[in-house]
Amino acid sequence: MDEPPVLELRGITKQFPGVxxxxxxxxxxxxxxxxxxxxxxxxxxxTLMSILYGLYTADSGxxxxxxxxxxxxxxxxxxxxxxxxxHQHFMLIPVMTVTENIVLANEPVxxxxxxxxxxxxxxxADVAKTFSFAVDPHARIQDIxxxxxxRVEILKALYRNADIVILDEPxxxxxxxxxxxxxxxxxxxTREGISIIFITHKLNEVLEIADRITVLRRGxxxxxIPREGATExxxxxxxxxxxxxxxxxKKAGQPGELLLKVEDLSVxxxxxxxxxxxxxxxxxxxxxxxxxxxxGNGQSELIDxxxxxxxxxxxxxxxxxxxxxxxxxxxxxxxxxxxxxxxxQRRGLVLDFNLAENLALHDYDKxxxxxxxxxxxxxxxxxxGGLLKEFDVRGGGPTTRGASLSGGNQQKVVIAxxxxxxxxxxxxxxxxxxxxxxxxxxxxxxxxxxxxxxxAVLLVSLELEEILSLSDRILVLYEGRIxxxxxxxxxxxxxxxxxxxxxxxxxx
Amino acid sequence: MSDQGPPTGSAPTPQAPLGSDPEAxxxxxxxxxxxxxxxxxxxxxxxxxxxxxxxxxxxxxxxxHNPLRTYKAIFEGAGLNWFxxxxxxxxxxxxxxxxxxxxxxxxxxHTAAYNLTQTLLTTTPLILTGLAVAFAFRCGLFNIGGQGxxxxxxxxxxxxxxxFTDMAHLPHVIFGLTAAALAGALWGSIAGFxxxxxxxxxxxxxxxxxxxxxxxxxxxxxxxxxxxNHVNKAVPISDDVAPGAxxxxxxxxxxxxxxHSGIFVxxxxxxxxxxxxxRTTLGYEVRAVGFNPEAARYGGISVARNFIIxxxxxxxxxxxxxxxxxxGWQFRLGVLDVQVSNxxxxxxAVALLGRNTAVGVGFAALLFGxxxxxxxxxxxxxxxxxPQLAGNLALMIQALVLLFVGAxxxxxxxxxxxxxxxxxxxxxAADEAA
Numbered sequence: 048m049d050e051p052p053v054l055e056l057r058g059i060t061k062q063f064p065g066v067x068x069x070x071x072x073x074x075x076x077x078x079x080x081x082x083x084x085x086x087x088x089x090x091x092x093x094t095l096m097s098i099l100y101g102l103y104t105a106d107s108g109x110x111x112x113x114x115x116x117x118x119x120x121x122x123x124x125x126x127x128x129x130x131x132x133x134h135q136h137f138m139l140i141p142v143m144t145v146t147e148n149i150v151l152a153n154e155p156v157x158x159x160x161x162x163x164x165x166x167x168x169x170x171x172a173d174v175a176k177t178f179s180f181a182v183d184p185h186a187r188i189q190d191i192x193x194x195x196x197x198r199v200e201i202l203k204a205l206y207r208n209a210d211i212v213i214l215d216e217p218x219x220x221x222x223x224x225x226x227x228x229x230x231x232x233x234x235x236x237t238r239e240g241i242s243i244i245f246i247t248h249k250l251n252e253v254l255e256i257a258d259r260i261t262v263l264r265r266g267x268x269x270x271x272i273p274r275e276g277a278t279e280x281x282x283x284x285x286x287x288x289x290x291x292x293x294x295x296x297k298k299a300g301q302p303g304e305l306l307l308k309v310e311d312l313s314v315x316x317x318x319x320x321x322x323x324x325x326x327x328x329x330x331x332x333x334x335x336x337x338x339x340x341x342x343g344n345g346q347s348e349l350i351d352x353x354x355x356x357x358x359x360x361x362x363x364x365x366x367x368x369x370x371x372x373x374x375x376x377x378x379x380x381x382x383x384x385x386x387x388x389x390x391x392q393r394r395g396l397v398l399d400f401n402l403a404e405n406l407a408l409h410d411y412d413k414x415x416x417x418x419x420x421x422x423x424x425x426x427x428x429x430x431x432g433g434l435l436k437e438f439d440v441r442g443g444g445p446t447t448r449g450a451s452l453s454g455g456n457q458q459k460v461v462i463a464x465x466x467x468x469x470x471x472x473x474x475x476x477x478x479x480x481x482x483x484x485x486x487x488x489x490x491x492x493x494x495x496x497x498x499x500x501x502x503a504v505l506l507v508s509l510e511l512e513e514i515l516s517l518s519d520r521i522l523v524l525y526e527g528r529i530x531x532x533x534x535x536x537x538x539x540x541x542x543x544x545x546x547x548x549x550x551x552x553x554x555x
Numbered sequence: 556m557s558d559q560g561p562p563t564g565s566a567p568t569p570q571a572p573l574g575s576d577p578e579a580x581x582x583x584x585x586x587x588x589x590x591x592x593x594x595x596x597x598x599x600x601x602x603x604x605x606x607x608x609x610x611x612x613x614x615x616x617x618x619x620h621n622p623l624r625t626y627k628a629i630f631e632g633a634g635l636n637w638f639x640x641x642x643x644x645x646x647x648x649x650x651x652x653x654x655x656x657x658x659x660x661x662x663x664x665h666t667a668a669y670n671l672t673q674t675l676l677t678t679t680p681l682i683l684t685g686l687a688v689a690f691a692f693r694c695g696l697f698n699i700g701g702q703g704x705x706x707x708x709x710x711x712x713x714x715x716x717x718x719f720t721d722m723a724h725l726p727h728v729i730f731g732l733t734a735a736a737l738a739g740a741l742w743g744s745i746a747g748f749x750x751x752x753x754x755x756x757x758x759x760x761x762x763x764x765x766x767x768x769x770x771x772x773x774x775x776x777x778x779x780x781x782x783x784n785h786v787n788k789a790v791p792i793s794d795d796v797a798p799g800a801x802x803x804x805x806x807x808x809x810x811x812x813x814x815h816s817g818i819f820v821x822x823x824x825x826x827x828x829x830x831x832x833x834r835t836t837l838g839y840e841v842r843a844v845g846f847n848p849e850a851a852r853y854g855g856i857s858v859a860r861n862f863i864i865x866x867x868x869x870x871x872x873x874x875x876x877x878x879x880x881x882x883g884w885q886f887r888l889g890v891l892d893v894q895v896s897n898x899x900x901x902x903x904a905v906a907l908l909g910r911n912t913a914v915g916v917g918f919a920a921l922l923f924g925x926x927x928x929x930x931x932x933x934x935x936x937x938x939x940x941x942p943q944l945a946g947n948l949a950l951m952i953q954a955l956v957l958l959f960v961g962a963x964x965x966x967x968x969x970x971x972x973x974x975x976x977x978x979x980x981x982x983x984a985a986d987e988a989a
Binding site for chain 2: 354356375376377380381386388393394395396397398399400404408409411412417420421422424
């Protein structure tokens with residue numbers, strides 16, 4: 048190596064109460080490379096980066112910048128040293144313009160106090176030009192897309208002369224197209240000599256963009272490998288520590304009787320605008336129907352209407368022949384509807400309830416959970432204990448609060464509840480959002496199991512890969528309408544094109 | 556304190572699991588917060604009270620009096636020193652002419668014992684108005700209307716108590732208390748109904764309902780009012796409660812505001828509160844709605860229905876407090892009583908200090924009952940602290956407690972916010988759970 052790495056972490060160790068978050072981690076970053084930091088939730092990626100960004104101090108270990116040891120005491124200090132971080136949740140002020148956000152806390156001024164707008168704009172334009180960014184400097188943050196907001200965050204780091212940029216799960220909020228654009232930008236940056244640390248748990252992204260990959264597991268570094276020769280399977284194994292099934296192993300579906308029937312359904316969103324516009328489809332016993340689409344094309348409203356959580360403006364919904372068009376959530380549940388909700392924390396769980404209470408969320412008022420309005424706690428705990436074991440929920444027992452579980456285990460609790468009710472129709476909305484490889488495998492296996500047990504499964508997901516690997520039939524939702532119905536062997540391109548609304552009737 | 560706990564009640568639940576579980580890294584913010592709250596379950600309210608009393612002591616000092624002697628006088632004024640005098644005394648057995656040996660002197664001719672009866676007399680309604688606020692809180696509602704619900708209960712209590720004089724003792728008492736409680740429930744449920752149907756905020760509506768009860772009572776018992784007494788039309792006060800409708804005095808001279816059997820009703824209400832919340836499907840629904848209305852709705856629970864029921868039960872507690880005060884020791888209700896009463900409002904402080912739990916509310920009610928009695932002009936030694944200032948001192952300590960309870964939540968909030976700012980993407984697990 049003729050040039051020392053721009054950044055080197057040596058033996059970083061960080062102990063949290065009861066948890067060794069980082070255990071002697073070595074990491075180095077070369078000039079102009081994208082170095083991916085890969086690991087499951089809780090593997091210690093974020094802790095490591097927080098130490099680098101001055102949010103935490105390491106218990107032991109050393110940080111070297113361009114070969115010189117430094118001690119980073121605060122994010123401000125990190126920025127001064129040329130380290131920029133783009134958080135998963137953007138730190139932008141919605142009502143201010145792109146320029147104002149970028150120069151914030153570092154504004155060019157004249158007369159000592161006044162913002163020198165023209166100078167600010169010029170400097171932002173200069174930076175944008177250097178890295179060939181397309182962003183309107185006058186647009187307000189609230190008016191631009193999430194992808195553009197992310198670019199503003201990156202620009203902000205570059206404006207502050209960062210030569211190391213840390214990206215924390217940058218694609219979590221992006222559409223596939225936006226992600227592709229982001230990768231293009233990253234390539235430009237590295238050409239200009241910027242070094243990038245890319246935190247993720249998505250394997251395909253790593254293989255697409257990273258030059259080198261460091262895998263963390265349980266606070267320890269497993270390996271650092273070049274992209275060449277790395278495979279998804281090998282990375283998954285390194286991440287999880289065991290063999291992982293990336294492709295869902297399933298037989299062809301055996302569609303049976305018609306269980307869910309939706310006819311000409313119209314639903315309004317919260318603002319009273321029509322979000323679902325005359326949708327017709329059905330789901331049979333023993334099949335998984337996947338609904339693909341870019342976020343915000345009526346998925347949430349469709350799910351809510353099906354499960355009795357939103358009023359129907361027109362059309363009909365029936366489950367097993369029973370009309371549920373105007374059913375309440377309770378009636379839908381009792382009619383055999385199961386629902387794995389989009390947002391497990393806002394809707395799927397009462398985080399302050401313990402797991403037994405959460406598992407009984409739909410049936411607390413039925414025997415044997417209660418009788419004549421009296422709860423039967425002993426029975427709950429016993430039953431919940433069995434269910435938690437069956438669904439391999441780790442990190443707590445029936446009396447553990449929902450909030451203290453990890454996301455993956457929370458989702459297992461939700462799935463345990465919905466599946467154990469033995470529904471005839473199971474609506475799974477974004478069932479693997481935010482989960483890591485191991486948990487995704489679990490969820491997918493359970494969904495296929497439900498299908499094979501003769502349930503009608505409706506899978507609504509923004510992850511194209513998930514739709515393609517699980518579905519027996521694929522419907523594409525665009526602006527509240529079903530614009531395409533595709534067979535399970537449709538290519539990613541085909542579905543992707545339909546998702547953008549390019550109307551193309553495909554014969555099934 | 557653990558009655559927000561699981562159906563099991565006690566067993567401490569393990570927080571953010573430790574050890575080798577890969578998912579267990581970096582305890583989540585929510586988990587830490589819960590842990591902090593639980594650890595602070597007893598400590599923080601105690602600390603809150605201590606700090607409030609310390610701050611009150613500084614004010615006493617500023618007025619040129621000795622805080623230690625003042626607090627001792629308040630302590631004695633509340634009759635709490637009664638417990639420290641042991642001796643050889645006797646206590647009457649109820650319903651018999653027998654008496655047995657007892658180690659405390661129950662003779663209310665002695666100041667300490669008398670003061671203690673007065674403290675317990677104030678504690679009784681405070682428990683109930685505290686529960687009225689706490690129950691709504693557990694459903695995610697802030698019931699400021701305890702005062703109005705209390706007044707409505709008192710008005711109906713005095714009406715039933717002073718009429719129906721043909722009724723036998725026990726049925727009359729039960730009728731009076733039931734009517735008072737139901738009136739309070741109705742009053743509370745109006746706010747719940749408005750919240751459930753048109754989304755009117757319960758803080759606004761309960762405050763408005765307080766004023767309706769206030770002016771309604773002032774009108775009813777005022778001069779020429781429909782419920783003014785039949786004896787002296789110059790006095791804006793109700794008829795007296797019939798002897799048959801009065802609650803039995805259990806300690807002290809019935810003519811000198813004896814402690815009445817209503818305290819058992821209040822203590823029973825604490826148990827009922829706990830049981831409803833933790834052992835019934837109704838309580839399960841109320842808590843689900845209180846913790847996360849969206850998840851409750853998803854679970855098939857009617858949020859609107861629970862708003863109404865929770866407010867009705869809250870009102871039931873407060874209305875019962877009004878009924879007990881009337882049938883227990885006030886025996887009449889005047890315009891002045893309606894206008895100066897603030898038992899319902901103190902219930903807010905009781906609930907907050909008691910952390911909306913049964914046990915907490917019980918102790919907080921006792922604390923405020925003692926404070927109010929101990930600082931009353933009747934009880935406090937004027938040589939140690941001027942009685943005209945003492946009432947203000949009680950109000951001040953009450954306000955300080957509220958302030959610090961608020962500050963306690965504020966500290967939690969800041970603590971959480973700081974984490975959020977410090978931890979952007981710091982721990983996936985934390986983000987997941989936050």
